[in-house]
Amino acid sequence: MKQEIIEARQELSKRLNSNLYYEFIQFLDVKKNTLETYKKGLKQFFIYLLENEIQEPTRKDVISFRDYIKETHKAGTAQTYLASVRAFFKWTDSEGYYPNIAQYVKSVKQEKGFKKDYLTSEQAKDVLNAISRTTVAGLRDYAIISLMLTTGLRTIEVARANVDDLRTLGNSTVLYIQGKGHDTKDDYVKITKPVEHAIRTYLKAVQAQSDSPMFTSLDNKTKGNRLTTRSLSRICKKYMVKAGYDSERLTAHSFRHTSVTLALLNGNTLEQVQQMARHKNINTTMIYNHALQKEKNPCYDSVSNALFGA
Numbered sequence: 001m002k003q004e005i006i007e008a009r010q011e012l013s014k015r016l017n018s019n020l021y022y023e024f025i026q027f028l029d030v031k032k033n034t035l036e037t038y039k040k041g042l043k044q045f046f047i048y049l050l051e052n053e054i055q056e057p058t059r060k061d062v063i064s065f066r067d068y069i070k071e072t073h074k075a076g077t078a079q080t081y082l083a084s085v086r087a088f089f090k091w092t093d094s095e096g097y098y099p100n101i102a103q104y105v106k107s108v109k110q111e112k113g114f115k116k117d118y119l120t121s122e123q124a125k126d127v128l129n130a131i132s133r134t135t136v137a138g139l140r141d142y143a144i145i146s147l148m149l150t151t152g153l154r155t156i157e158v159a160r161a162n163v164d165d166l167r168t169l170g171n172s173t174v175l176y177i178q179g180k181g182h183d184t185k186d187d188y189v190k191i192t193k194p195v196e197h198a199i200r201t202y203l204k205a206v207q208a209q210s211d212s213p214m215f216t217s218l219d220n221k222t223k224g225n226r227l228t229t230r231s232l233s234r235i236c237k238k239y240m241v242k243a244g245y246d247s248e249r250l251t252a253h254s255f256r257h258t259s260v261t262l263a264l265l266n267g268n269t270l271e272q273v274q275q276m277a278r279h280k281n282i283n284t285t286m287i288y289n290h291a292l293q294k295e296k297n298p299c300y301d302s303v304s305n306a307l308f309g310a
Contacts, residue, residue, distance in 0.1 A: 021046070024091050041084025044069065059101045062089075070108055079108040117249040118257035119240075121265075124149055130243040137218050139202040141235050144215055145255065146198050148236070151189040152259035152277050153177065155229040155236075155252050161214040163203060166191070179278055187278065260288050 021042060028035060048065050049057055062085060069078040086102040093100035119127065128149070131142045144158060157177045165176040165185060173196045174188040191199070199214070206216070213226035227235075236252035256277075263273045274285040 020092070020097065024088055027091060028087075037080050038084045038087065041081035042088055044081050045085050045088075057101060059105065062102045062105050066105060066108060075108050082108055116251055116254045116257055117247065118254055118261045119245065119250070121262055123243070123245060124255075124258055124262075126243040127239050127245070130239045136202070136205045139198070139205050140215060140218070141239065143195075143198040143202040144232065144235060145239060146195045147175075147191070148252070148255040149259055150192055150195050151175070152256045152263075153189060154256060155232040158215065158232055159227055159229050160185075163208050163212055163214050164210045165214065166196075166199065189276075257288075260285070261292065264288055264292055 024042075025035070025039065028038060030038070045065055048068060049055075049061070052061075054061050065085065066078070066082050069081050073081070082102075082105070086105070089098065089100045089102040092098035093103075128142065128146060131145065132138045133142050147153060148155075148158060157179060160178045161175060167174055167176060167188075169188065173191045175191055176185045176188045178185045179187045203214070206218075208214070208216075212224075215227045215232075217223055217225045217227060217231065233252040236255060237250075240246070240250050240254075260273060260277045263276055264270075268276075270282060270285050270289060273288075274282045277285060279285050
């Protein structure tokens with residue numbers, strides 16, 4: 001058995017940088033974004049092996065790689081790269097190419113709780129007030145940020161929105177969206193009157209066609225192209241900084257946290273907020289609630305009052 005493993009490792013060392021990688025990529029039946037993640041993770045692993053002159057990787061080498069990417073990448077990125085390596089060696093083992101040396105390697109430990117902060121209602125108003133609506137770009141950016149703040153949409157969901165996704169349902173205006181992990185626009189968020197007005201004012205200003213992307217670039221070179229998630233993130237960050245809220249923990253995703261948090265603070269039930277945020281598991285919604293419950297704990301004020309007076 002030991003000799004078989006040695007021979008298998010020798011075979012892998014010959015094929016790592018050739019067709020074995022491509023065989024695995026072709027084997028995968030995943031979405032495009034997931035496929036790209038696998039590619040990036042595996043390339044990082046192969047580069048690591050090459051730079052360290054490792055021809056026959058062992059479990060220790062996988063652990064060393066994990067510890068290396070923990071030091072050079074964010075925890076979330078390191079974990080996805082490790083997941084790619086795990087999937088690869090699970091496949092090599094199932095195909096009889098190489099033993100699963102990544103099995104039982106511990107995951108990358110990530111921080112508990114949320115990595116991004118949220119804005120208070122007053123801070124969110126400051127961000128909206130920092131947007132000048134005297135230009136088309138300002139109208140667009142105000143529509144984007146007011147939409148994200150009131151619905152909890154992710155940047156990818158905003159980027160995918162088209163003009164004709166804005167529809168009527170009952171007595172409400174809704175925006176049909178392609179949610180996280182979905183292939184079709186089978187879900188929707190409710191659009192409030194102020195937000196609908198902001199969106200329609202912008203669409204009128206750019207004379208948008210019904211079949212066009214909702215939010216597009218206004219730059220000469222890319223005019224009319226759908227805004228990317230990166231562009232949306234830059235827009236969100238720009239106005240937070242302009243409003244005086246410049247922190248690494250404040251990003252476009254903070255608007256989603258803001259939406260969920262304000263919904264809970266204003267008396268909505270966990271079930272209602274779960275539905276709005278489209279959390280598959282109510283435990284995710286409860287994380288927000290637990291954080292708010294601790295914030296309301298009167299012990300801190302009681303101790304302060306005992307020391308400094310009411």
